[in-house]
Amino acid sequence: MSLKKKSSIARAKASLLRPAHASSGEELVVVTRQQVDGIQHAADYPNHPPVQAAATAVLATANSLDSTLLAITNKKGELETLMRGRDTILGTLTLQRSDLQNAVTTASKGSPDAVTAWSCHVQTRAVPQPTNEAPQHLVLKNDRTTPGTLLARCKAVKGAASYVFVFTTDPSAPLGTGTSVPSSKAHCVTSGQPLGHVLYARVAVIRTAGGQSAWSEPIQILVR
Numbered sequence: 001m002s003l004k005k006k007s008s009i010a011r012a013k014a015s016l017l018r019p020a021h022a023s024s025g026e027e028l029v030v031v032t033r034q035q036v037d038g039i040q041h042a043a044d045y046p047n048h049p050p051v052q053a054a055a056t057a058v059l060a061t062a063n064s065l066d067s068t069l070l071a072i073t074n075k076k077g078e079l080e081t082l083m084r085g086r087d088t089i090l091g092t093l094t095l096q097r098s099d100l101q102n103a104v105t106t107a108s109k110g111s112p113d114a115v116t117a118w119s120c121h122v123q124t125r126a127v128p129q130p131t132n133e134a135p136q137h138l139v140l141k142n143d144r145t146t147p148g149t150l151l152a153r154c155k156a157v158k159g160a161a162s163y164v165f166v167f168t169t170d171p172s173a174p175l176g177t178g179t180s181v182p183s184s185k186a187h188c189v190t191s192g193q194p195l196g197h198v199l200y201a202r203v204a205v206i207r208t209a210g211g212q213s214a215w216s217e218p219i220q221i222l223v224r
Contacts, residue, residue: 026069032058036059087188088181088182091163095162135154135155136155139152142221150167150189150223152190153186154186157205159210161206162205163182163186164181164205164212166201168200171198176204195223200218200219
């Protein structure tokens with residue numbers, strides 16, 4: 001007696017649309033909303049409460065993810081603003097410390113005991129004679145993610161207390177005029193620049209001894 005094989009019928013399974021980039025939360029939200037919208041417009045949707053409940057839950061979570069992603073974007077902007085503010089304050093504090101140090105030195109009239117009486121340390125090492133040379137290799141780049149925001153960077157200078165970057169749209173502006181951005185490091189960020197305009201930048205260094213250097217040669221960039 002021959003045995004007949006039982007025929008099997010494959011049951012179709014539903015598969016939701018997937019984002020092209022698995023790690024992109026923004027794309028996942030968009031794709032999910034599109035999928036739920038299509039499901040909710042299906043003719044049989046009103047007749048299936050489980051589908052309705054699942055779609056509602058998925059949509060609510062997608063909305064929650066969208067709100068979280070927006071909050072993250074806002075916090076990143078706040079962090080960038082705080083970091084720029086930090087660099088400005090660091091530069092100002094460095095300059096003020098140098099002024100205080102010079103004031104105490106003047107008041108001490110060269111006396112080590114007087115310096116000590118001011119609760120300061122007596123500087124014993126030889127101080128290199130500063131030069132008036134401007135910082136070298138100034139570079140200006142557009143930020144890839146934030147229009148109108150640029151990064152300026154120059155070669156670090158030994159003995160620098162801080163740096164002063166100046167930006168202007170006027171190529172004939174006098175030296176040192178324009179939007180001034182002090183920084184404790186050899187780089188800074190400037191934002192809110194007009195798109196499509198040519199921006200010119202210079203940099204000078206404030207040395208621990210010797211004051212401000214000459215201004216660098218200007219460089220230019222088209223703001224994007």
